[in-house]
Amino acid sequence: MDLFLRNRTIATLTGGERAALERAVAERKILPARATLVERGDTLRQSTMLIDGFMIRYIDDLEGHRQVVAFHVPGDFVDLHGYPLHKLDHSIATLTQASIATVPHDALKRLTEADAELARNMWASTLLDAAMHREWLFRLGRLDATGRVAHFFAETNARLQAIGLSDGNGYDLPITQTDLSEITGLTSIHVNRVLRSLRESRTCVFRSSRVEIQDRGQLEHIGQFDPTYLYLKPPAADRAPEPTEKEPADGS
Amino acid sequence: MDLFLRNRTIATLTGGERAALERAVAERKILPARATLVERGDTLRQSTMLIDGFMIRYIDDLEGHRQVVAFHVPGDFVDLHGYPLHKLDHSIATLTQASIATVPHDALKRLTEADAELARNMWASTLLDAAMHREWLFRLGRLDATGRVAHFFAETNARLQAIGLSDGNGYDLPITQTDLSEITGLTSIHVNRVLRSLRESRTCVFRSSRVEIQDRGQLEHIGQFDPTYLYLKPPAADRAPEPTEKEPADGS
DNA sequence: CGACACGTTGAGATATATCAAACGTGGTGG
DNA sequence: CCACCACGTTTGATATATCTCAACGTGTCG
Numbered sequence: 001m002d003l004f005l006r007n008r009t010i011a012t013l014t015g016g017e018r019a020a021l022e023r024a025v026a027e028r029k030i031l032p033a034r035a036t037l038v039e040r041g042d043t044l045r046q047s048t049m050l051i052d053g054f055m056i057r058y059i060d061d062l063e064g065h066r067q068v069v070a071f072h073v074p075g076d077f078v079d080l081h082g083y084p085l086h087k088l089d090h091s092i093a094t095l096t097q098a099s100i101a102t103v104p105h106d107a108l109k110r111l112t113e114a115d116a117e118l119a120r121n122m123w124a125s126t127l128l129d130a131a132m133h134r135e136w137l138f139r140l141g142r143l144d145a146t147g148r149v150a151h152f153f154a155e156t157n158a159r160l161q162a163i164g165l166s167d168g169n170g171y172d173l174p175i176t177q178t179d180l181s182e183i184t185g186l187t188s189i190h191v192n193r194v195l196r197s198l199r200e201s202r203t204c205v206f207r208s209s210r211v212e213i214q215d216r217g218q219l220e221h222i223g224q225f226d227p228t229y230l231y232l233k234p235p236a237a238d239r240a241p242e243p244t245e246k247e248p249a250d251g252s
Numbered sequence: 253m254d255l256f257l258r259n260r261t262i263a264t265l266t267g268g269e270r271a272a273l274e275r276a277v278a279e280r281k282i283l284p285a286r287a288t289l290v291e292r293g294d295t296l297r298q299s300t301m302l303i304d305g306f307m308i309r310y311i312d313d314l315e316g317h318r319q320v321v322a323f324h325v326p327g328d329f330v331d332l333h334g335y336p337l338h339k340l341d342h343s344i345a346t347l348t349q350a351s352i353a354t355v356p357h358d359a360l361k362r363l364t365e366a367d368a369e370l371a372r373n374m375w376a377s378t379l380l381d382a383a384m385h386r387e388w389l390f391r392l393g394r395l396d397a398t399g400r401v402a403h404f405f406a407e408t409n410a411r412l413q414a415i416g417l418s419d420g421n422g423y424d425l426p427i428t429q430t431d432l433s434e435i436t437g438l439t440s441i442h443v444n445r446v447l448r449s450l451r452e453s454r455t456c457v458f459r460s461s462r463v464e465i466q467d468r469g470q471l472e473h474i475g476q477f478d479p480t481y482l483y484l485k486p487p488a489a490d491r492a493p494e495p496t497e498k499e500p501a502d503g504s
Numbered sequence: 505c506g507a508c509a510c511g512t513t514g515a516g517a518t519a520t521a522t523c524a525a526a527c528g529t530g531g532t533g534g
Numbered sequence: 535c536c537a538c539c540a541c542g543t544t545t546g547a548t549a550t551a552t553c554t555c556a557a558c559g560t561g562t563c564g
Contacts, residue, residue: 116364133389134311134342140392141436143313
């Protein structure tokens with residue numbers, strides 16, 4: 001029932017739409033940590049909603065080194081794009097133990113054909129992933145090692161805060177420094193040194209699977225973090241109308 | 253009327269769907285080279301189809317240095333994602349003079365509400381951009397300077413070949429080395445050195461706004477290029493079948 | 505012809521990778 | 535309980551890729 005309650009990443013969905021999606025869930029499962037769910041090239045017949053835990057999407061290079069291309073938090077529709085695309089260009093795995101719900105693609109087909117508005121909102125939800133990809137491109141292309149790690153911590157802080165898993169000053173992040181290196185395109189050794197420098201500058205501490213942010217302003221400055229690309233909306237999406245800006249009437 | 257004929261990037265669209273889109277075009281325009289079309293944060297009421305020329309999407313850092321996050325070729329729907337998203341997280345500009353067609357969002361709304369299949373295909377088309385973003389993340393995160401440039405040349409070759417603007421061994425690419433550096437996350441000086449090394453290894457030559465590929469196998473190997481993420485389909489029935497990976501040049 | 509954008513080259517600085525090793529810690533089995 | 539192991543973390547020394555700064559070349563176009 002409260003299955004998707006945490007889900008505010010898909011802030012684009014109304015309560016009713018979320019409920020419809022919920023009814024379409026075929027199966028719930030617990031996956032172990034560090035399990036591969038989908039391999040690059042696989043064909044999908046259902047999509048996966050992450051309920052609890054952390055998952056990543058990644059691409060391997062020739063030597064088998066991973067580049068992580070997306071990091072998923074509870075409430076994310078991990079591979080909704082698998083519905084229009086059918087076949088995935090990347091692999092999907094858990095980092096931690098994860099609780100998931102799967103939605104068959106034919107259920108999605110029925111839902112989207114019945115409700116064009118829902119369809120567009122699901123479309124938008126996959127586009128948020130694309131926006132995040134772009135910001136990651138910026139991170140890898142324009143930031144130095146410290147900036148990349150800071151940016152990831154700041155981004156994750158904002159995302160987790162939106163779902164109530166961070167108070168803005170710290171959050172649990174049960175991943176290794178090697179995971180961080182695969183996210184930031186660095187070596188794990190260098191990540192370790194970056195972490196030390198962030199610690200010594202009293203910016204933030206990553207230790208025992210937890211990020212403690214001591215100076216959020218500085219962290220976000222080092223990472224040149226500007227959260228607009230997350231398209232986060234104020235938490236109570238199904239209560240208050242969005243106070244962001246007046247919508248151009250849609251012509252409906 | 254041959255407006256979208258080149259368009260094979262949206263290989264997901266049928267002829268009829270493409271025609272419907274074509275009828276929705278409100279305006280055609282010629283943009284000058286190096287003109288900004290959309291600024292990060294702008295709200296969109298129409299989307300832009302690129303008919304001729306090259307465009308980019310980019311994000312600026314604090315010092316105003318660009319990271320290019322997407323490179324667009326004729327036939328691309330440059331900002332279709334602006335329809336569900338409304339507001340863009342990045343800027344859009346031309347590199348060369350460009351001919352474009354604009355489609356109002358309310359026309360898209362009508363089309364997608366009338367035809368769920370078309371809606372899903374347009375959705376898929378934006379997901380191809382996301383797939384490209386992911387490959388670019390791989391490029392920036394896991395490849396060295398030579399690999400990044402080689403990967404971009406190989407990718408662009410494949411994309412242009414799909415729309416008949418490359419014969420597989422060379423194509424016009426009227427961009428500067430500085431543009432290349434903003435795409436690959438390098439300095440223009442280093443790009444210059446990489447280009448020399450590609451030239452001296454008889455892999456490919458970039459000169460006078462043209463890429464000449466001397467050893468496609470090696471180029472793709474250096475760039476670890478695997479085109480599956482482009483989701484290219486064999487170019488319909490009206491053209492010659494694509495030479496698959498079984499090429500006479502045995503490469504490596 | 506001169507101006508300006510773009511390309512090329514060199515020398516030195518710096519960030520990050522690589523290699524090697526030690527350290528801590530939680531879990532496991534004897 | 536200890537011994538030990540696997541895994542992740544930390545540190546040091548060195549190598550190397552890329553950047554930075556500076557200068558010079560080259561083509562194009564008014």
